[in-house]
Amino acid sequence: MEAKSDWQIGKSLSDRMKYMLDNQLMCDVTFHVGIDKTPIKAHKYMLASSSPVFYSMFEGPLAEKGTVEIADMKPEYFNMILLFLYTDKITVDSNNIRSLLYGSEKYMLQLLKDECDAFLASNVDIDHACVVLQIAHDFNMEDLKTKALHFIFENGSRILDSKDFLNLSAECLTLLLNSDKFRCEEEHIYQQMVQWGQHKCKDKSLPATDENVRECLGDLLYLIRFPVMKPKYFTEEISCKSVLTATEIVKVFQHFNDKTTDIFPSKKRISKIKIERCQLNKKSSWTCSGLDDCIDFKTSFNAKLSVVLLFGSTTYSGTDNVKINIARNSVILSTTQTVLTSSAGHEIYKIKLNPPVHVLANNQYTIQVNITGQSTFKGKEYIRNVTTEEGFSVNFLPSSLPSTNSTSISNGQIQGLFFDL
Structure with a gap:
């Protein structure tokens, strides 16, 4: 293919390399790719400078002569890899990720593998975590x-x-x-x-x-x-x-019936248990003016308190400053400070404790919540003792610290808790 007379002028290195690849200028190696043996031309120098596998392929006593057969890749993906070697640019997606990873391993292209890793790491979510795990395991x-x-x-x-x-x-x-x-x-x-x-x-x-x-x-x-x-x-x-x-x-x-089996594991997995101390009351609101909402609790098992559930705002969309202390005998064990971005009408928010708190069975702990922001929903039908199907129970008690915003065992903020067992 004949090149334009000015294709080098004012162009970056990657643009010039791409132009030579696209127009097959001065190519000195031809690959036959895929089951149809599609011919794809490239430059030995560029490939050898990017990959020790390509370097060994083209240099030394066992160097390839003439065309190179690549039966285990589709032409479209081999072209993508070539373009990356020439320009350092590539778009990784769910359709090409496996083929690109395969090529990165076959030709020892660490930078390409890093691009694939970054794409997968950004997709560790509910819908894609299993796919990411499987690919990470395979490669x-x-x-x-x-x-x-x-x-x-x-x-x-x-x-x-x-x-x-x-x-x-x-x-x-x-x-x-x-x-x-x-x-x-x-x-x-x-x-x-x-x-x-x-x-x-x-x-x-x-x-x-x-x-x-x-x-x-x-x-x-x-x-x-x-x-x-x-x-x-x-x-x-x-x-x-x-x-x-x-x-x-x-x-x-x-x-x-208390006769241990030796066939199946019998250790209970960690489970996250949700404890709700009240139901939502949409007909009433709770003022949050920077005073403390406090409640005490005891658990029947040793556990880890990981999340506090707080009521959302009835009408306000914006940010609220939230501070949560977990204390025992008035000694603070954990402090979590965060900015809660709320949406009007969103009923309940999960505030993750950082760090979570290991609580000992039958010991009394205090949850102290300070919210500086707009009024929130409040609860109704407050329960002092909650017992789950697993037999895990939580007793809510009057606060050991001053609850200056009036939250109590029968009123106020703090809708519930999450524990890890």
Whole structure:
């Protein structure tokens, strides 16, 4: 292809290199790419300067002569990689990420792999965390895998319901099911693992019988913690099916009656428990003028207080300054200061404590909240003692510190709490 006479003038290095690549000027190597052997020309010098693999390919006694066959990549992705080597520019997306990562590993292109890593790291959310985890596992991206696992552990139940959970490999599922930090109910884990097994049956063109689901689950079955399930659920939903053998079912029932099983793990996972001390009262509001709203509480188990639930504003959209102290015997254990961006009518906000507070069973603690801002919703039907299905109970008590904004065990701010068990 004939070049324009002035294509070099006033252009950056990357623009000039791109022009030479696009117009195939002075190319000295031809690749035959993909199953159709699409010819793609390039410059040995540029490739060798970017990749030790390309350098070895073109230099030395075993250097490639003539055309180079690349059967394991599609032409469109190989062209994207070439363009990156010439210009340092690339757009990574969900459609090309695997092919670009494959190319970055094959040709030892660390800068390209870094671009892919940055794209994936920015997409660790409910909808994409499973995909990120699987890719990070497949391409040995350990820091990214750790980040994805942490997010998945923190958001266990929602991750189980995400569309890509069923596409996780057995190796990735092993990482999840082995962890005590996977925050979700064991019953939910079982339900989704059965769906995963049914999905595998479909892939293998097998009927989704209990026996085939068990076969597809394989060793993953023994990572499900049946002994920590609610006995009623196990009886009604599992014992009458054939996912477990008769012997395994008997072993779990024996565990429910204080005879420890050696077949399934019996340690309860960390779970996040929500405690609500009142219902929302939309017909009334609560003034927040910089005075303290305080309440005391005791728990029946050792736990970690991680979130305080506060009422949102009835009519105000804007920012409020929020300060939360957690104290014991009037000694402050944790202080969280934040700016709450509220929307009018948004009922309840989660304020994460930084740092969270480890609370000891049957010890009294104080929550002291100071909000400088507009009036908020308030509660109704306040409860002094809340007990969950897990047997975890919280007693709310009059504050040990002055509650100068009048919050009490029967009125005011602080709608609820989240605990990690």
